[in-house]
Amino acid sequence: MPAKYDLLYFPMLKYASTVKTVQLFGKVPRLTVTESDGKETSIWESRAINEYLAVQLGFLPKNDELERSHLNSFACSVYEITDKVNALQTHATPEERKAYWTRLLEIVPERLKWHERYLASKTDGPFYAGDKITLPDIVLYVQWTRWTEMFPEDAIINNEATPNLLKLVETCHNGPVGEIVQGWADVYQISDHFDDEKVMWLYS
Known part of the structure; x- marks a missing residue:
C-alpha cells in the first residue's frame, strides 16, 4: 500500500x-x-516538501544522489530569485516598491542567464534533464506564471534573450503541469499578498 x-x-x-x-x-x-x-x-517548509514529493513521484532521481543534487541546484537557484522578488513586499511606500520593482527588471534576467546557458547546452529535450520534466522545470514554470502578473509581458523570459527558457515554460504551459498550475490560479493571485493601494501601481 x-x-x-x-x-x-x-x-x-x-x-x-x-x-x-x-x-x-x-x-x-x-x-x-x-x-x-x-x-x-x-x-x-515548502521547499523540503517539494524535494520530498519530487523524489517520491519521480520528478527527481531516487537512487542517483549526485544527479538529484545537480537538478535540485537549479530549483534552489530559482528559489533564490523568488526570494529577491518576494522582497518587494517588504518596501513600505509605493515609491520604494516602484524603485525596487525597477531593479528587479535587471536582477531577475541577470540571474536567469545562467539557466539559459545551461539549457542551451542540452540537445536531448527542452528541460533541465533533457526530455524528462523534473522539479526545477516545475519550480521555474510556477514562478514564471507569477512574474507574468508582476512585470511587463516578455520582460523576464522572451524569445530574444532566453529562447531556451521560453521553450521550457511554454512546454510546461501546454502540458499537464500547465493545466494544474492554471487551476491554482483560479484561487491564488499575486494581489492576495497586498492591499489595493499597494498593487495598483503594478498594473498601471
Whole structure:
C-alpha cells in the first residue's frame, strides 16, 4: 500500500495567519505522510516538501544522489530569485516598491542567464534533464506564471534573450503541469499578498 499524503496549506495569507500559531516553526504548509503501517511523519517548509514529493513521484532521481543534487541546484537557484522578488513586499511606500520593482527588471534576467546557458547546452529535450520534466522545470514554470502578473509581458523570459527558457515554460504551459498550475490560479493571485493601494501601481 503506498503512502498517503495530506497537505495543509492556505494559499491566501488572510487565512493562514491564525493557523501558523499552532504549527511547527509557525509556518504552513505541512505535509503529513502516512506510511503503510500507519506511522505518520510531518514535513514542514515548502521547499523540503517539494524535494520530498519530487523524489517520491519521480520528478527527481531516487537512487542517483549526485544527479538529484545537480537538478535540485537549479530549483534552489530559482528559489533564490523568488526570494529577491518576494522582497518587494517588504518596501513600505509605493515609491520604494516602484524603485525596487525597477531593479528587479535587471536582477531577475541577470540571474536567469545562467539557466539559459545551461539549457542551451542540452540537445536531448527542452528541460533541465533533457526530455524528462523534473522539479526545477516545475519550480521555474510556477514562478514564471507569477512574474507574468508582476512585470511587463516578455520582460523576464522572451524569445530574444532566453529562447531556451521560453521553450521550457511554454512546454510546461501546454502540458499537464500547465493545466494544474492554471487551476491554482483560479484561487491564488499575486494581489492576495497586498492591499489595493499597494498593487495598483503594478498594473498601471
